[in-house]
Each structure stands twice: as structure tokens, then as C-alpha cells.
Amino acid sequence: xxxxxxxxxxxxxxxxxxxxxxxxxxxxxxxxxxxxxxxxxxxxxxxxxxxxxxxxxxxxxxxxxxxxxxxxxxxxxxxxxxxxxxxxxxxxxxxxxxxxxxxxxxxxxxxxxxxxxxxxxxxxxxxxxxxxxxxxxxxxxxxxxxxxxxxxxxxxxxxxxxxxxxx
Amino acid sequence: xxxxxxxxxxxxxxxxxxxxxxxxxxxxxxxxxxxxxxxxxxxxxxxxxxxxxxxxxxxxxxx
Numbered sequence: 001x002x003x004x005x006x007x008x009x010x011x012x013x014x015x016x017x018x019x020x021x022x023x024x025x026x027x028x029x030x031x032x033x034x035x036x037x038x039x040x041x042x043x044x045x046x047x048x049x050x051x052x053x054x055x056x057x058x059x060x061x062x063x064x065x066x067x068x069x070x071x072x073x074x075x076x077x078x079x080x081x082x083x084x085x086x087x088x089x090x091x092x093x094x095x096x097x098x099x100x101x102x103x104x105x106x107x108x109x110x111x112x113x114x115x116x117x118x119x120x121x122x123x124x125x126x127x128x129x130x131x132x133x134x135x136x137x138x139x140x141x142x143x144x145x146x147x148x149x150x151x152x153x154x155x156x157x158x159x160x161x162x163x164x165x166x167x
Numbered sequence: 168x169x170x171x172x173x174x175x176x177x178x179x180x181x182x183x184x185x186x187x188x189x190x191x192x193x194x195x196x197x198x199x200x201x202x203x204x205x206x207x208x209x210x211x212x213x214x215x216x217x218x219x220x221x222x223x224x225x226x227x228x229x230x
Contacts, residue, residue, distance in 0.1 A: 088200040095209050102216040109223045116225035126220070 090151050091136050094158055098129055101162045108165060118164075125164040129157040 085093070105122055108114050114122065132154040136146045194201055201209075 085195050086200050089194040092201045092206060092209055095213060099209065099213045099216050102213070102220055106216060106219045106223060109220075119223070119225055123224075130217075 087136075087146055087151065088140060091133065091140070091146070091154070094136075094151070094154055095133055097155075098126075098133060098158050098161065101158065101165070102126065104162075105165050114165070122161070122164045125157070125161040129154070129161040132157045 105114065105126075109119065136150060136154050139146050139150075
């Protein structure tokens with residue numbers, strides 16, 4: 001465990017990282033709850049008042065998978081971009097978010113929650129996100145390292161990739 | 168989807184989030200870039216996920 005002999009930059013950096021992690025978790029939770037409420041609301045709107053409300057067999061996964069995507073993506077993107085980290089660390093964090101999102105897409109596809117049309121939509125967003133991450137990484141060792149704006153743009157691409165799983 | 172599947176999905180998601188947080192926290196605390204081993208591990212997971220995703224591509228149907 002690190003020792004902080006002086007209240008210097010290490011302490012402040014760690015403190016900020018902790019606050020960032022907590023905020024990211026809270027942000028993910030808010031997004032997750034909003035996603036859940038939106039799904040539940042749409043299910044209720046479709047229900048007929050004279051019939052007993054029934055939950056379709058795919059409902060839990062249909063609600064749960066996008067919620068997890070939002071949670072992971074928001075946590076990773078927020079933590080990767082907003083904290084005081086090196087560009088290499090930020091890019092690697094975004095790559096983690098991309099992989100976590102892709103794993104969720106794989107799981108949802110295996111569960112039959114992603115049809116062929118949506119697969120192609122997700123694939124387009126995935127290619128864009130992967131390309132931007134590779135481009136950022138390639139520029140790390142050049143004379144023109146990635147700018148914060150370029151990293152944010154890549155984070156947006158990863159987030160858009162996650163959103164494609166939640167139509 | 169069974170309760171067990173839901174738990175597995177939540178566990179996998181939590182595991183991913185924890186790994187991300189741990190990686191960031193470590194790199195920030197030590198004020199360093201990720202090691203080549205850490206980068207390689209992340210890239211290996213990415214490649215594995217991409218292969219599984221490609222295997223699930225829609226089958227082309229010839230009329």
C-alpha cells in the first residue's frame with residue numbers, strides 16, 4: 001500500500017482518482033436506472049388494461065444487457081478520459097471498455113437478443129471504435145501524440161458502440 | 168434467461184469493471200504507463216472477443 005508522507009501530488013492524484021471512480025459508479029448507476037425505467041415504462045405502455053400484464057421471456061435479458069453495457073461503458077469511458085492519467089493509460093482504459101462492450105454484445109447475440117440487422121449496425125459502430133483506438137495508439141510514438149480532443153472522440157465512438165446494443 | 172445466467176452476466180460485468188478500475192488506479196498511483204504485459208493482456212482479451220463476435224456473424228443466404 002502506498003504511503004503518503006506529504007500531502008503532495010500523489011495524494012491529490014489518488015484522491016481525484018477515487019472521486020472519479022465514485023462519480024463514474026454513480027453515473028453508471030444513474031444511466032442503468034434510467035435505462036431500466038425506460039424499458040419498464042415502454043413495457044407498461046404496451047400492456048392492455050384488460051389483460052394481465054405478462055413479462056415476455058426475453059424481458060430480463062433485454063433489460064439487463066443494455067443496463068450492463070451502459071454501466072461498463074460509462075465507468076470505463078469516464079474513468080479513462082476524465083482522470084489524471086497518461087494518454088497510454090487512457091487509451092488502454094478505452095480499449096477495456098470496448099472489449100467489455102463487445103463481450104456483452106457477444107453474450108446478447110448468443111441469447112438471441114440481437115438480430116441480423118442489428119448485428120450489422122453494431123458491427124459498423126465497432127469498426128469505427130476499433131479503428132479510432134488503433135489510430136490513437138499508433139500516434140502515441142509519433143511526433144504528434146494524440147490530443148485530448150482525439151481521445152474524447154474515441155471515447156464517444158466507444159460509447160456509440162455500446163449504445164448500438166441498446167436500440 | 169435463468170437466474171444463474173443473470174448472475175454470471177453480472178459477475179462478468181463486475182469483473183471487467185474491477186479490472187478497469189484496478190488498472191487505472193495502479194497506473195495513476197505509480198505515475199506510469201501500462202506495462203507491455205498489461206497492454207498485451209488487454210489486447211489478447213480484445214482479440215478473443217472479436218473472434219467470438221465474428222463467429223456470430225449472420226450467415227449469408229444465396230437465393
